[in-house]
Amino acid sequence: MQNSPSSIIATYDLTKCFGHHLAVDHVNLNIHKGEIFGLIGPNGSGKSTLIKMLTTLLPISEGHAVIAGYNVKAEPNKVREHIGYVPQLLSSDGSLTGRENLRLSARLYLISAAEQNMRIDQALDMMGLTDHADELVQHYSGGMIRRLELGQGMIHRPDVIFMDEPSVGLDPIARHAVWDYIKRLRDEMNSTILITTHFMDEAETLCDRIGILNKGRLESIGTPQELKQQLGKNATMDDVFIHINNAEASQPADYSDISRERRHFNAHS
Numbered sequence: 001m002q003n004s005p006s007s008i009i010a011t012y013d014l015t016k017c018f019g020h021h022l023a024v025d026h027v028n029l030n031i032h033k034g035e036i037f038g039l040i041g042p043n044g045s046g047k048s049t050l051i052k053m054l055t056t057l058l059p060i061s062e063g064h065a066v067i068a069g070y071n072v073k074a075e076p077n078k079v080r081e082h083i084g085y086v087p088q089l090l091s092s093d094g095s096l097t098g099r100e101n102l103r104l105s106a107r108l109y110l111i112s113a114a115e116q117n118m119r120i121d122q123a124l125d126m127m128g129l130t131d132h133a134d135e136l137v138q139h140y141s142g143g144m145i146r147r148l149e150l151g152q153g154m155i156h157r158p159d160v161i162f163m164d165e166p167s168v169g170l171d172p173i174a175r176h177a178v179w180d181y182i183k184r185l186r187d188e189m190n191s192t193i194l195i196t197t198h199f200m201d202e203a204e205t206l207c208d209r210i211g212i213l214n215k216g217r218l219e220s221i222g223t224p225q226e227l228k229q230q231l232g233k234n235a236t237m238d239d240v241f242i243h244i245n246n247a248e249a250s251q252p253a254d255y256s257d258i259s260r261e262r263r264h265f266n267a268h269s
Helices: 047-054 076-081 098-108 113-126 142-154 172-189 200-206 224-229 237-245 255-268
Strands: 007-018 021-032 036-040 062-067 083-086 160-164 192-196 209-214 217-222
Touching (some): 007 192, 021 217, 036 200, 047 160, 047 192, 083 142, 098 142, 209 237, 217 224
Parallel strands (some): 036 192, 036 209, 160 192
Antiparallel strands (some): 209 217
């Protein structure tokens, strides 16, 4: 089965098992070129696991996925050439400057030496970090670090950028700034962006369409407006989340999940 011409990401019964635990359950998904697509769901719903399969960081148990025309299972190296990844946890090196972090990313993405300076300067400019390029990242604010990580994820001009909880741990001003830069990536580079988020205002503000995961299953897909209209004229995205995921019955995050998120928040504070 092939993805449709307008789809840059397509999954077919994509499944991930950890022993007897079904973390992602036969997910079928089509994401169009140039859109910002959001994945929402409670802790343990499979969002991060799904992204890790699509970015080749976890092997696929069943089914398959195609990204930018390449099969994730059969052509992982080709897939990596066409994607960027901004993980939830801190990924910039605080002992390096912003410019040095970007140069390291450029080398990892095999950007030629002749192009590296130009790409680094472009990333710094796009992320509003030119004036801080030669400062150590350990002295950056949380919002600056996140913008640097966005720059690291796009320096090779990928077709698709994956972002796991892009504004976690940021204050409201920094969050809105990061949203503006994400939109710039889409508008100026024509990149397709897939984000996971727990923030319903983030999903509604950023995303052209949203997919809702619950217990590894893709429960619903639509624009924010379509998803809200299913519940009534005055429904909010919070209402959508609660309705589809039956939040009262969902399992709480385990200790390791909470510890990981708080470590990440403290690193950005």
